Amino acid sequence: MTPQSRTFGLLLLFFVALFAPYGSNPTYAADAKTQKAIEGLQRFYKEIKDFTADFKQIFTRTRLKRSSKESGRFFFRKPGMMRFQYAKPERKDFVYNGKTLWMYNADDEEVKVRKNVQRTEFGVAVQFLWGSGDLEKSFRIRRRMPFPFGKRGDIRLELIPKKPQSLFKKLYFSVIPGSYQIRETIYIDPAGNRNRFIFSNVRANRGLPKALFTFRVPKGVQVVNLP
Numbered sequence: 001m002t003p004q005s006r007t008f009g010l011l012l013l014f015f016v017a018l019f020a021p022y023g024s025n026p027t028y029a030a031d032a033k034t035q036k037a038i039e040g041l042q043r044f045y046k047e048i049k050d051f052t053a054d055f056k057q058i059f060t061r062t063r064l065k066r067s068s069k070e071s072g073r074f075f076f077r078k079p080g081m082m083r084f085q086y087a088k089p090e091r092k093d094f095v096y097n098g099k100t101l102w103m104y105n106a107d108d109e110e111v112k113v114r115k116n117v118q119r120t121e122f123g124v125a126v127q128f129l130w131g132s133g134d135l136e137k138s139f140r141i142r143r144r145m146p147f148p149f150g151k152r153g154d155i156r157l158e159l160i161p162k163k164p165q166s167l168f169k170k171l172y173f174s175v176i177p178g179s180y181q182i183r184e185t186i187y188i189d190p191a192g193n194r195n196r197f198i199f200s201n202v203r204a205n206r207g208l209p210k211a212l213f214t215f216r217v218p219k220g221v222q223v224v225n226l227p
Contacts, residue, residue: 034143037155040180041173042135050077051204055084060194074199081213095215102215111217114226138162139171149196150174150184166190 053074060067072086079098086092091106096117104111135141139159147156149172159171172186181202187195217223 031143033155034141034157037143037157037175037177037180038135038141041157041175041182044180048078048204050075050206050208051202052076052206052208053199053202055200056198058194058196058198060196062192062194075208075212077208077210077213081210083213093215095213097210097213100214104215104217104221109220110222110224111215112224112226135159144172147172149186153177154183 055072055074057070057072058067059070069089070086071088072084072092075083075085080096081098082094082096084092084094093102093104095102095104099116101114101117102111103113139161141160142158144156144158147158150156151174155175155177157173157175159173161168168187168189169192170186170188172184173182174184175181176183181199183199185197185199189195
């Protein structure tokens with residue numbers, strides 16, 4: 001996977017930023033509430049046809065203790081079409097139509113294009129999003145209490161991959177009870193960097209058109225075809 005498509009793979013994980021331990025070891029609970037959240041989360045992403053959401057992204061390089069913040073809107077349509085449209089602090093687009101990946105940075109006046117990208121390249125962390133994966137088969141899942149993200153009353157899940165993954169070590173979901181939508185995600189990469197997405201204004205089954213997932217190259221922008 002190229003560095004550019006690796007970046008997109010990280011975006012697809014929806015996960016970000018490691019929260020450091022707060023003095024004592026975390027406590028875990030495996031109970032009926034946890035199991036219900038796992039099943040509800042799996043069912044939500046299996047049954048939806050498309051959805052959109054606003055997002056805020058906070059990426060922290062742990063060694064430098066430095067964070068960057070970005071925001072935009074995310075679009076998803078089955079089978080496996082996605083668009084991350086960044087608005088602040090700069091315009092960027094990561095668009096995938098199930099076959100072709102476009103990576104555009106407005107400031108660079110350049111769009112990188114990679115064709116014949118397989119959905120499997122993005123790993124087990126997003127298979128459930130396609131509606132084809134099984135969280136419990138791919139991860140050891142436990143409820144973490146307490147854990148400082150999401151909102152009070154959310155169900156906070158820690159996911160550790162059963163098989164080593166090159167893109168991440170752990171994932172965290174803050175799940176909204178009842179709807180079982182993901183409110184926040186945390187992704188921890190092998191270097192311990194922290195990447196966090198906060199979602200809002202989630203709307204499902206809006207009938208998003210396929211055309212939304214094909215990037216139209218602006219006039220004057222250079223196209224770079226990647227292998």
